[in-house]
Amino acid sequence: MRHADYDVVVLGCGPAGLSAAVNATIRNKKVLVIGGDPCSPPMHKAQKIDNYLGLPATSGAELLKRFMDHAQAMDIEIVNGKVDLINDTGAGYQLLLQDEFINSKTIIIATGVPYKSTLPREEELLGKGLGYCATCDGPLYRDKTVMLISHNEEGENEADFMVQICRNVYYVPLYKKVGTMDARVKVLQERPREIVGENEVTGVRMTNDQVIPVDGLFILGGETSPSRLVPGLEMEDRHIKVNRKQETNLHGVLAAGDCTGKPYQVAKSIGEGQVAGLQASLLASQARP
Amino acid sequence: MRHADYDVVVLGCGPAGLSAAVNATIRNKKVLVIGGDPCSPPMHKAQKIDNYLGLPATSGAELLKRFMDHAQAMDIEIVNGKVDLINDTGAGYQLLLQDEFINSKTIIIATGVPYKSTLPREEELLGKGLGYCATCDGPLYRDKTVMLISHNEEGENEADFMVQICRNVYYVPLYKKVGTMDARVKVLQERPREIVGENEVTGVRMTNDQVIPVDGLFILGGETSPSRLVPGLEMEDRHIKVNRKQETNLHGVLAAGDCTGKPYQVAKSIGEGQVAGLQASLLASQARP
Numbered sequence: 147m148r149h150a151d152y153d154v155v156v157l158g159c160g161p162a163g164l165s166a167a168v169n170a171t172i173r174n175k176k177v178l179v180i181g182g183d184p185c186s187p188p189m190h191k192a193q194k195i196d197n198y199l200g201l202p203a204t205s206g207a208e209l210l211k212r213f214m215d216h217a218q219a220m221d222i223e224i225v226n227g228k229v230d231l232i233n234d235t236g237a238g239y240q241l242l243l244q245d246e247f248i249n250s251k252t253i254i255i256a257t258g259v260p261y262k263s264t265l266p267r268e269e270e271l272l273g274k275g276l277g278y279c280a281t282c283d284g285p286l287y288r289d290k291t292v293m294l295i296s297h298n299e300e301g302e303n304e305a306d307f308m309v310q311i312c313r314n315v316y317y318v319p320l321y322k323k324v325g326t327m328d329a330r331v332k333v334l335q336e337r338p339r340e341i342v343g344e345n346e347v348t349g350v351r352m353t354n355d356q357v358i359p360v361d362g363l364f365i366l367g368g369e370t371s372p373s374r375l376v377p378g379l380e381m382e383d384r385h386i387k388v389n390r391k392q393e394t395n396l397h398g399v400l401a402a403g404d405c406t407g408k409p410y411q412v413a414k415s416i417g418e419g420q421v422a423g424l425q426a427s428l429l430a431s432q433a434r435p
Numbered sequence: 436m437r438h439a440d441y442d443v444v445v446l447g448c449g450p451a452g453l454s455a456a457v458n459a460t461i462r463n464k465k466v467l468v469i470g471g472d473p474c475s476p477p478m479h480k481a482q483k484i485d486n487y488l489g490l491p492a493t494s495g496a497e498l499l500k501r502f503m504d505h506a507q508a509m510d511i512e513i514v515n516g517k518v519d520l521i522n523d524t525g526a527g528y529q530l531l532l533q534d535e536f537i538n539s540k541t542i543i544i545a546t547g548v549p550y551k552s553t554l555p556r557e558e559e560l561l562g563k564g565l566g567y568c569a570t571c572d573g574p575l576y577r578d579k580t581v582m583l584i585s586h587n588e589e590g591e592n593e594a595d596f597m598v599q600i601c602r603n604v605y606y607v608p609l610y611k612k613v614g615t616m617d618a619r620v621k622v623l624q625e626r627p628r629e630i631v632g633e634n635e636v637t638g639v640r641m642t643n644d645q646v647i648p649v650d651g652l653f654i655l656g657g658e659t660s661p662s663r664l665v666p667g668l669e670m671e672d673r674h675i676k677v678n679r680k681q682e683t684n685l686h687g688v689l690a691a692g693d694c695t696g697k698p699y700q701v702a703k704s705i706g707e708g709q710v711a712g713l714q715a716s717l718l719a720s721q722a723r724p
Binding site: 161164165168169172196197198199200201202209212213216217219220388390407409411413414415416417418419420421424 | 450453454457458461485486487488489490491498501502505506508509677679696698700702703704705706707708709710713
């Protein structure tokens with residue numbers, strides 16, 4: 147259990163996240179970076195990057211290693227993981243990382259290329275029959291029919307849980323090698339195409355055009371939209387809306403790198419990370435208005 | 436005499452300017468960089484820069500050399516000089532560099548830390564008795580009294596010229612080792628403090644509080660404000676106002692680096708230079724609206 151309170155928590159360990167962390171550390175802030183592995187999947191695959199000034203003709207993986215070396219040489223705390231929710235506590239923010247809570251005065255979102263939803267209209271129907279955590283919302287669907295669409299095998303546990311309380315549970319795996327579940331779970335081979343229902347979910351149209359009527363729909367293991375991670379965060383065209391100080395519409399929440407918009411480029415991310423790191427340091431040392 | 440037409444002309448060869456040039460060159464644009472020597476005086480003096488990700492603990496001069504090496508390895512055309520005026524030709528921009536005209540579809544201003552005026556109220560009184568080129572506006576002051584305030588010895592030629600047509604010419608050198616001028620030029624030892632006159636220049640108050648009445652005032656060899664360089668350019672708090680694509684209020688004129696605002700930092704400049712270079716490349720390949 148981590149108990150420390152941070153000045154700056156950075157989500158993402160790609161160029162923007164590490165640049166933010168380095169700059170906040172230089173300002174003597176207590177910084178935690180939470181990232182995936184590898185840190186920036188698209189950059190990791192880049193064969194040659196030629197436009198990061200001062201380090202020409204370097205592979206993406208080599209540049210990432212240099213960036214990580216720079217951060218580690220400064221003893222920056224970097225953990226592997228995925229934050230599930232961020233709450234505004236009034237005085238700052240509380241993050242849920244796996245099963246521990248972390249407090250921070252400021253948050254820098256540097257989670258990379260924008261979130262792709264699994265199905266159209268997700269944002270619109272969230273909370274109206276659509277959810278992302280079956281075990282959390284399960285009780286709402288007692289004796290009803292639900293569908294679970296899952297990107298990975300972790301959804302199987304949720305299906306086993308739901309089938310105990312629901313009348314019907316459809317399970318749509320978006321991955322191969324599906325494991326064994328409770329025999330009552332109806333595993334479908336068709337893929338989902340769109341959500342059916344005007345103001346709330348009433349069904350799911352599959353790729354064979356069949357509509358399966360459901361009371362509830364859960365999409366599991368997909369990417370997390372920043373606006374779902376931080377309720378109330380303002381987006382613009384699938385990107386996080388920021389001003390020239392990299393501030394979002396929420397006080398103390400900043401964003402940098404690909405998640406704020408194109409061009410998706412290393413130098414742009416590094417520059418925005420720097421501005422975000424310095425601005426977060428400033429905000430962390432001020433009383434919150 | 437340079438005759439080529441460019442896609443992108445970059446003013447300034449510091450981090451922002453070179454990053455812009457590298458990125459536009461990668462987009463196959465014809466690029467010219469016009470810069471001073473050294474390229475970024477403030478960075479040149481920095482003993483150690485620790486927050487440019489991937490190249491920790493590097494001196495400013497060493498980083499600048501790496502940046503220049505990167506640009507030169509790409510055969511980018513870089514000339515030493517100072518642009519005096521930029522005109523909108525309708526189809527693009529025409530720049531006056533010493534005695535030659537250069538045409539470019541787009542301009543990226545990356546001239547560094549903002550312009551400091553020599554005296555207060557310069558912007559307000561420009562064209563109302565205040566000018567920056569005595570030989571250009573000289574005829575307006577035939578048989579009148581003018582003062583020339585000069586930052587360097589080049590003002591002496593202008594004083595010699597003006598004294599042929601004006602009744603009185605005061606010369607205020609802001610430098611040491613003043614040369615020999617026409618005996619009629621009145622060289623003052625006092626320094627100027629402020630411009631006197633409500634809606635037009637009527638005199639200059641010196642540091643000894645004496646007011647010298649003048650019809651015209653010229654300030655020579657000082658820094659050039661970006662808004663004087665490009666007429667109509669919108670400023671904000673002494674910085675060039677840009678959007679998140681680094682565009683100014685003028686189509687095809689972009690800006691990057693310290694001239695667009697704080698923090699005055701290398702990574703921020705490199706990132707903005709990249710965005711400006713890519714956006715200018717896009718604009719240069721489109722018809723102008």
